[in-house]
Amino acid sequence: xxxxxxxxxxxxxxxxxxxxxxxxxxxxxxxxxxxxxxxxxxxxxxxxxxxxxxxxxxxxxxxxxxxxxxxxxxxxxxxxxxxxxxxxxxxxxxxxxxxxxxxxxxxxxxxxxxxxxxxxxxxxxxxxxxxxxxxxxxxxxxxxxxxxxxxxxxxxxxxxxxxxxxx
Numbered sequence: 001x002x003x004x005x006x007x008x009x010x011x012x013x014x015x016x017x018x019x020x021x022x023x024x025x026x027x028x029x030x031x032x033x034x035x036x037x038x039x040x041x042x043x044x045x046x047x048x049x050x051x052x053x054x055x056x057x058x059x060x061x062x063x064x065x066x067x068x069x070x071x072x073x074x075x076x077x078x079x080x081x082x083x084x085x086x087x088x089x090x091x092x093x094x095x096x097x098x099x100x101x102x103x104x105x106x107x108x109x110x111x112x113x114x115x116x117x118x119x120x121x122x123x124x125x126x127x128x129x130x131x132x133x134x135x136x137x138x139x140x141x142x143x144x145x146x147x148x149x150x151x152x153x154x155x156x157x158x159x160x161x162x163x164x165x166x167x
Contacts, residue, residue, distance in 0.1 A: 010071045014160060017064030017101055022085070022094045027054035029089040031125065031137055037096065040136040050114050050123065050139065054087030060164055062094065064101045064108075067159040070149035073124055073142055076161060077111055080122035080142045083163050084111040091125050094162060095135070101160070102129045108160040111142060 031041055032051035045051055062085075067076065077083040085091050091110045095102065102108045110125040122142035129135055140146070148159060 010067060010069045010076050011065035011161065012068045014064045014066050014101065017160075019165070020062050020064060020094075020098055020101065020162075022060040022062060022090055023097070024057060024059050025087070025089040025093050026056045027087050027089050029092050030054075031088050031092065031139070034092060034137075037092070037135060038137050039134045042138040044139050045137075048114075048123070048139070048141075050088065052088070052115060054089050054115060057086045057090055060085065060090060062162050062164050064098075065161050065163060066103075067109075067149055067161060070147050072147055073109070073111070073140070073144055076109070076148070077142075077163070080111060080113075084113045084122050084142070085162075085164065086113055088112055088114075088125075091162075095127060099129070099135075101162075102127055102135075103158065103160040104129050105131055106159055107148075108162065109148070110162045 030051040032045045091112045108127045110127060112123055112125060114121055114123055124140050124142055126138040126140060
């Protein structure tokens with residue numbers, strides 16, 4: 001039986017968000033080049049050298065959860081080595097294939113690993129789907145100290161997270 005990597009009080013299940021399969025990818029796609037998928041792409045993908053070719057990856061099983069309490073990424077996810085997808089390409093594949101599980105008019109956090117040296121290895125793609133089906137993507141370092149969910153954009157807006165499962 002597979003168990004979710006992230007078991008904590010910050011999340012609750014999303015209907016239909018259990019055991020989602022991200023198909024194998026060749027690692028050739030990065031966020032900065034996805035101008036047909038996104039109407040806006042944060043320039044920090046390029047500033048942090050993240051538009052890179054990644055490794056080919058096998059199929060990955062993930063869960064989609066909702067944030068129910070305000071938290072920083074480190075509180076939400078714990079150890080980035082356990083919760084990050086292996087590449088930008090895996091995150092893009094999830095977004096394309098499972099768009100219906102992204103949070104409408106809110107954020108979906110997708111932690112991913114970068115192979116770029118000297119710039120930090122773990123980041124979080126912050127995907128926004130607007131009601132007109134427009135997609136936008138921002139990026140934050142995994143170690144970002146912002147508290148997500150504070151104030152107007154509180155946990156009541158039910159931000160979502162995509163987290164891998166342990167084998």
